[in-house]
Structure formats: C-alpha cells, structure tokens
Amino acid sequence: MNSFYSLPITVRRAIEVMGLFFLGWIIVLGNGILAPIFMAFFISIMLLPLLQFLCRLKFPEMLAIAVSLLALIVVLGLVVWFFSSQISNLVRDFPTIQQNVMGHLNSLSTWVEEHSPYSSEEQMEFIRTRSSTILNYAGSFLSGAALSVTSIFVFVGLLPIYIFLMLFYRNLLLRFVFLWFPEEMHGRVGEALHEMQIIIKSYLFGLLIQVSYMTVLVGGTLLIIGIKHALLIGVIFAFLNLIPYVGALLGNIIGVLLTLASSSELWPIITVLGVIAGAQFLDNNILMPRIVGSKVKINAMATIVGVLVAGEIAGIAGMFLSLPIIAILKIVFDRSQKFRQWGVLFGDERPERSPMRVPALRKKSEAVHEQLKRQNEIEPPHEDV
Known part of the structure; x- marks a missing residue:
C-alpha cells in the first residue's frame, strides 16, 4: 500500500480511473447477480429494527428473522393484490377505452387533414405501409419482455433467500468489514457503518x-x-x-x-x-x-447521471437503488482522505466562492469540509440505532 502512494500522482490517478473502469465492467457483466444482492441489503437494513424488536421480546433468532420476512411478504402481497385489482378494472373497461382511443385518433386524423396536405386515405396508407415495421418491433419487444419476466421471477425468487441470509449472518458480515482495516481505523469504520445505517433507514x-x-x-x-x-x-x-x-x-x-x-x-x-x-x-x-x-445531499448532476447509469446496468431496479448507493459511496469517500475528492463530486457542499481565488478550498481539510456542510445546511446524522 505504501509503495502505491509513493508512485507519482499522475500514475496513481491513472490506476484509479482504470480501477473504476474495470469495476464498472464487472458490475455490467454481473448485474443479474448483483441487483438482487443490493436490493436484499437495503431491505435487510429496513427489517433490522423489527428483527431487533422481536429479539428483545425473547424470540429465537431464526423465528424472529422468519417473522420479519413474513411481514415483508405480506406487505408486498397486498401491493400486488392492489395492482392486480386495479388492472382488472382497467381490463373490464377495455371496450370503452378502445372506443375513446378511436375517437381521439379520428379527431387527430381530422386535425392533420385540415392542417396538412395529407388526406385521411393517405394517412391510412401510411399506417398500413408502416404496420410490418411496427409488428416486427412489437415481436422483438415481446421476446425481450418474456426474457425480462424470466429475470424478474429469478430476482423475486432469490430476494427472500438473500434477505434471510444477510439477517442471519449480519454479525459475520460486520466482522468481515472490520477485518479489512487496521485497528486504529476501527473507530472511523464503525462511525461510517453507523451513519450508513441511519441514512439508509x-x-x-x-x-x-x-x-x-x-x-x-x-x-x-x-x-x-x-x-x-x-x-x-x-x-x-x-x-x-x-x-x-x-x-x-x-x-x-x-x-x-x-x-x-x-x-x-x-x-x-x-x-x-x-x-x-x-x-x-x-x-x-x-x-x-x-x-x-438533509443528512446527505447528492447534487442534481450526480443524481441524474447515477440514475441513467444504474438504469443502463440493472434496469428499473438499478434506478430505484441508485440514490442510496451513491449516498453510501459518498459517506465512505467523505471519511477517506485519499478519496475525498469523489465525495466532493457526489455531494452538494457547494462553495460560495471559487477555489481559484480561495486556496483553502483546494485542500482536503476536515474543517473546510464541515464549514461547507454548515453553509449548505447539511445536518449530521443524530439518530440512535
């Protein structure tokens, strides 16, 4: 590690960028595996207060985890039932919907005929000539949708297993995290983990x-x-x-x-x-x-880019998970002197003055970082876990 930091700064930055590239490549290749793991991690954090409450009531650990998981399944089942009932109502109204759609299309056709040289017959001919293209596109879309449905079933099937295992092995996972760092850093690591739990919840x-x-x-x-x-x-x-x-x-x-x-x-x-x-x-x-x-503020640029990148990597699930993942990365980067610049890039601690004119803003100073937080009204986490 010391030999790495003895390298010229340009070489270190090049290695960091290459590392980010290969990390992104691994995430893209393994998004089908990583997406349910990340989702299970966040849901496990949400279920942790219920699990701790049941353990305080002297529930056996396995039973407490099973009850927590059952509560989650019941809530999700109610959501699915509500959606299915609303969709069934929509399907029952299909004849009326079809009639309304045809009425709107006829109105649109009349408007186009009045404001363009194309008659209704020419419009219909245009639609007929494009129908084969539309059907081919629909076929490819449906085949992709079938693939997506399969991946959704795999996702849903793996999710409760991952949640159960993460809750059961939570202390082992925490020990694994601490063992990555020297003892003198364990205080900062514990503080970062505590802050992550607060932010995620x-x-x-x-x-x-x-x-x-x-x-x-x-x-x-x-x-x-x-x-x-x-x-x-x-x-x-x-x-x-x-x-x-x-x-x-x-x-x-x-x-x-x-x-x-x-x-x-x-x-x-x-x-x-x-x-x-x-x-x-x-x-x-x-x-x-x-x-x-306002415990963690992510700037709009990082949010939009994160949502689009996560959506490209993992679809809808990636879009939902993008913001908490960015928040976790920011917490980690903010507590590391070596990677604080990445935390600055994600955050909303916007200086009122230019670093070109104020040399103090060019440094990774803890005092400057805290001052910028106060200027932007970012509160430190204070919840007891």
Missing part, C-alpha cells in the same frame, strides 16, 4: 411514507374529482416518483395516457396534470425534506 422509510402520501394526494384528489382509474394513476405515479427526475416525467406521461384512453374529453387531462404538479410541489418543497431530512 431514513431514506428508505422516507420513500415508503412518500409512496403512501403521494398515492393519497394524487389518487384521492383525482377520485374526488371523478377521474376514472384515479387510484391506479396515483399508485403508478407514486412508485415512479421514487426514481429521481426521470420517474416523475414517466408518471406524468402514463397518467395522461390512462386518462386520455379512459375519457373522450380533454379536461380530465388538464386536471390530472394540475393535480400531479401540485402534489410534486408539496412533495419536493414541504413534505419530503421534513421526512428524509
């Missing part, structure tokens, strides 16, 4: 609360107004909203499409967009900051 429990109130805000408001499939729109938007930036856009599009298919008028679309915009404003500016807090 705070973030994931905050997301559960966010899904609940976003479903009530969006779905309940649309239900009162009289929008069809209001609860389905609310739940879909609430879950997609967990994906930073990208999810809210997808949720808006899906909500508009569902409303457009379920109604022959345009005012429900404006209503859905208005309700979603209002709920997002409350979520972003009032509710979510109070629930999750």
Whole structure:
C-alpha cells in the first residue's frame, strides 16, 4: 500500500480511473447477480429494527428473522393484490377505452387533414405501409419482455433467500468489514457503518411514507374529482416518483395516457396534470425534506447521471437503488482522505466562492469540509440505532 502512494500522482490517478473502469465492467457483466444482492441489503437494513424488536421480546433468532420476512411478504402481497385489482378494472373497461382511443385518433386524423396536405386515405396508407415495421418491433419487444419476466421471477425468487441470509449472518458480515482495516481505523469504520445505517433507514422509510402520501394526494384528489382509474394513476405515479427526475416525467406521461384512453374529453387531462404538479410541489418543497431530512445531499448532476447509469446496468431496479448507493459511496469517500475528492463530486457542499481565488478550498481539510456542510445546511446524522 505504501509503495502505491509513493508512485507519482499522475500514475496513481491513472490506476484509479482504470480501477473504476474495470469495476464498472464487472458490475455490467454481473448485474443479474448483483441487483438482487443490493436490493436484499437495503431491505435487510429496513427489517433490522423489527428483527431487533422481536429479539428483545425473547424470540429465537431464526423465528424472529422468519417473522420479519413474513411481514415483508405480506406487505408486498397486498401491493400486488392492489395492482392486480386495479388492472382488472382497467381490463373490464377495455371496450370503452378502445372506443375513446378511436375517437381521439379520428379527431387527430381530422386535425392533420385540415392542417396538412395529407388526406385521411393517405394517412391510412401510411399506417398500413408502416404496420410490418411496427409488428416486427412489437415481436422483438415481446421476446425481450418474456426474457425480462424470466429475470424478474429469478430476482423475486432469490430476494427472500438473500434477505434471510444477510439477517442471519449480519454479525459475520460486520466482522468481515472490520477485518479489512487496521485497528486504529476501527473507530472511523464503525462511525461510517453507523451513519450508513441511519441514512439508509431514513431514506428508505422516507420513500415508503412518500409512496403512501403521494398515492393519497394524487389518487384521492383525482377520485374526488371523478377521474376514472384515479387510484391506479396515483399508485403508478407514486412508485415512479421514487426514481429521481426521470420517474416523475414517466408518471406524468402514463397518467395522461390512462386518462386520455379512459375519457373522450380533454379536461380530465388538464386536471390530472394540475393535480400531479401540485402534489410534486408539496412533495419536493414541504413534505419530503421534513421526512428524509438533509443528512446527505447528492447534487442534481450526480443524481441524474447515477440514475441513467444504474438504469443502463440493472434496469428499473438499478434506478430505484441508485440514490442510496451513491449516498453510501459518498459517506465512505467523505471519511477517506485519499478519496475525498469523489465525495466532493457526489455531494452538494457547494462553495460560495471559487477555489481559484480561495486556496483553502483546494485542500482536503476536515474543517473546510464541515464549514461547507454548515453553509449548505447539511445536518449530521443524530439518530440512535
């Protein structure tokens, strides 16, 4: 290790970049294996308070883990049941949806005919000539979807096994982590692990609360107004909203499409967009900051890049996991003098003045780092675990 740090700084930086490249390559190749492991890790952190509570009640450890896992399965089962009931309602309305879609398409065709040189017959001919391309694309999409369904079943099958094993071997895993570091660093390692647990629990429990109130805000408001499939729109938007930036856009599009298919008028679309915009404003500016807090701030650039990269590597699961993974990496980097620059890159400790003019901002000083945290109102974790 000392010989590595005796190398010229340019050589060290080149080795670090190569290491990041090969690490990314390994993650891409093994995303099918790593995605359920990461998901199981985060869910295990969420189940840990329940497990500790059951152990305090003198439950045997194996039984406490089984009860915790059963509680998770029941919650997920209720979510699946709710989605299936809402989808069945949507399927029952399929004839009406088909009629509304045809009405909207006819209106669009009339508008195109009035504002372009293409007649309705020419439009139909264009659609017929492109139908083979669309069918080929649909076939390839369905074959990919079938592959995705298989991977989802593998993912769901492995997840409870990984969760059980992580909870059962949690002390062994902690010992494994400590043995990687010399004894004089064990205090900092324990502090970092404690902070990670707080951040993960705070973030994931905050997301559960966010899904609940976003479903009530969006779905309940649309239900009162009289929008069809209001609860389905609310739940879909609430879950997609967990994906930073990208999810809210997808949720808006899906909500508009569902409303457009379920109604022959345009005012429900404006209503859905208005309700979603209002709920997002409350979520972003009032509710979510109070629930999750500001213990770790990830800047918007790192968030967007992380979501897109994680989505490319592991699909939807990667998008959901991107933010807590970046938060964990930031905690680790912030506590390492050698890699603090990466923590700065991920974080939102934005200096008010340029490092070009203030030499102190060019250093990896702990005092400067804490001062920037105070300037950006980033609170240190203070929860007891």
